[in-house]
Amino acid sequence: MAYAPTKRRAARARKPSLLVLNITSMLDMFTILIIFLLKSYSAEGIILTIPADLHLPHSTTQNAPEPGLVVEVSENILVVDGKILDVDLKEVEKSETLIINNLYEHLLVKARRYEEIAALNPNAEFTGRLVLEGDREIPFRLLKKILYTCGQAGFINQSLAVFQKE
């Protein structure tokens, strides 16, 4: 008598027992990505966020950013601590006065708040720390007025944000 496999057994033989995706090459890629990303990871976190349309100048400085009041100056808008101020920078550039009134008043409020916090919490001393994120195209005439106004409002510990050259 001929030995013929049953229909069921034949069907089982055709079907693969377990479907395994080969993910080895994907893991290789992920490992390389992880190493690359870990290299560019900074443990101190992001203190400054730079808006996409703001082009900072490049510098050889090695100083890491420190937390402080952030003033962003792009070609036509002025932002203090995330709030857009109603200041026409083109007018400011042309004007003869050194102080920018709108900015000065806003900064005074900020400085007063920092001082109030400092009075309640001795650890949070008001150092007058200010970080200016300026577009690389702004002229000194404008920069000087902004820095002067900040200084008058009590922010005397000024630094300029830059991109670090490799």
Next chain:
Amino acid sequence: MAFRPSHRRSKPTYILDLNMAPLLSLFVALIPMLLLTAMFQKVGIVNLYLPTLEEALLQNNASDPSQEFTLAVTVTLNEITLMKDQEVLITERIESGLNLDRITDKLVTLKDQFPEKRDAVLLLDGEILYETIIDIMDAVRVRGDRELFPDISLADRIVEES
């Protein structure tokens, strides 16, 4: 009578495969997190220097007056001038681009003469762009790994009436 199929041939072959699925899920979690925190463009700061009243008084009472002078870099659209008090040390024309090598060389020799001095003043025209200011500050501040005059203040150039 036909042959009975061999058992040896039909024995399933086992493929030894490591289970990578947990590793994969770990990577899938790690990669977005690292991508979000990665800084492809590192941000740094350049500190501006404002002399405080005490420091100004201290400088006036300095024990060695020969070490005291004002180091100024005057920048106009056309040229950069390095000045020690009123004496012009070097002038560099700005033509196609900034060439700060000679100025930095001069600053290195100055630093050799006055190792205690740390401050310098940039006197700038209103038209000078922020980027140029930072470049000049870099040239005055450091040379390679050597610190030259890191305490830089910015000021307006006084236009002489002619």
